[in-house]
Amino acid sequence: MRMRRTLLLTAAAVMLAGCGDRRLVLKVDVLSFMDPASRQADFGPIPTFPGGLWTGEIPLIDDQHVSMLQGLNDAADIQSVTLSFGALVIDFDGSGQDTVRIYMSDEQTAPRTTAPVLALGMTLSPGQTDTLRAVLGDDPRVASLFASKQMRVSVTTAVRGPLLGNSLSGRFKLTGIDGVVIAKSKGY
């Protein structure tokens, strides 16, 4: 079964095309700050069990520091921040469920001590590759993080194994975490 959840459609991205309104458009490739080795992880095999075995939250990216532009908040009034997330979930075998959570926090706070900014649930089907894509927009907490000098990011996955059939095994692969900040310059 394929499940795509889009919290905000790409309308925000279309806005980025812009037509010249003296805005500051800041695009941050958050994923590039992650260790390439941590961008994918295999899971399973998780055996069949009545009610399904729950792995708990497994950190894919654990407390990664991301440097931002210093003084952005002083130079511009942030109008919106859009966070887009992309991942592939490759189901080698078995069925189950997966929940991906993205945590973001300020420089002084461990990300996983805060509520996730994004939580995506999906159902896994044997032999199927699912594309996970979501866009989060206009979350004041995320907006303030992108305006800061540095932020911290964690990404976790939590898999529930099959109730019936073969054991669940697969691979989770992050393909993108992009932030887009649209701000009105204070200077011109």
Next chain:
Amino acid sequence: MKSIAIVLLTGALAFMAARAEAQTFSARRLGMGGVVLGASGANVAYRAVPPETSNERSLSLPIGLIQVLSNPPEFDSSKPDFNAYEIANLLYNVPWNLQIVEPDPVSSDVNIAISQSSLSVDLGDVKKVFPSDHSRIGAVVNGPSLGFGIKSVFVGLIPVVEYDNDISLNAALHDALADAQPFVPNTEYALFDKGRAQTAAGAELGAALPLMRSGDRDGFYVGSRVKVLRGLAYADADSKLGFVTGDTLFTNPVDVNFIGTTRSAGPNDGGWGAGLDLGAVWITSGLELGLGVNDIATQIDWKVRESAIYNDPATGKYSEHVLAEQVDYKSRIPAVVTANAAVHLGRTLLAGDVVSGVNNTQSHLGAELWTGPVALRAGGSIDANRLVQGSCGAGWRFGRLGLDLALSSHSRNLTRERALELGAGLSFYR
């Protein structure tokens, strides 16, 4: 209230710009490419040259003020219409003349893309702000003089204001900002700024007289002026803003560092100074040559405070540390050299000049042809941005009253784009 402020600001800037030869307000001169005509320059020897029989007094009309007052810029930065470039252009280009063609407003988005190993900045229209070389401005304003003359000798009181500023980017930052080249690892990006402003009050004593004279105006005239100055205020700053990228651009936070040194002095710290202006004019058979050098070795003594200013990247706050107080310092006022020439060929006047001032050299050429009561004018110049500009104009004389109109191109704006202005003035003939 805003309108009154604009009018007052325009008047003050117009006065300073006119004295500094930075902008031409006379419609006659504007139509002739802004060329220096006789006493319109700063050559002290012209005090001894008799005015031409056709000499007029002119009144420049501030028709550009109507334009600005009808659509004043927003000065409140919290308002959506606030545009720092509009205000900066107002300072670059005193709104005395009517702007017929203005540079396109800076309105595009600024796009910044960041990843751990790359940073690109596309400033859109703002890219045009960064010159390929240094961005320099500056002027010396001497006067107006409050005084009187007896025969060849004159005395007076004069204010003196001098300012200059030089902004430059290192090559890496220039390429990144002006050409949207990506920022690269292990590179220093830096902006340098050197600025100075000083003002003094002084007394002048001078003399201008003909050494040889024949006919109404023909002769060789010389003039000199000694100035005794009392410093009122001085400040200079030499600062650097920059950052150094690491092996990967954003492995660690990028700290933007500012460090600068300043000297400053107030009225109580101002000392005495002196300067000298010299000029000569030679006129023969319709040919007129002038050479004036102002502020030859003009210096003022000060007791300055020396400080270092820097920012703390961790807090983003700026700190000033006083390094020394009451330090003896001698400031200079740069010399301004004006060379001008004019020749009358029948009903045609041809004129040209080169003015080498603070941080820039400009040259102008112009011609004026009288046909009955109508004067046709044309000219050109190489401006402070090293761009060739053109102009034309006409004058109509009705008895003792005349009307002058002129069209001229210029690049007095932040993005150094070509613009077109209309100047107007009244002439009162003798």
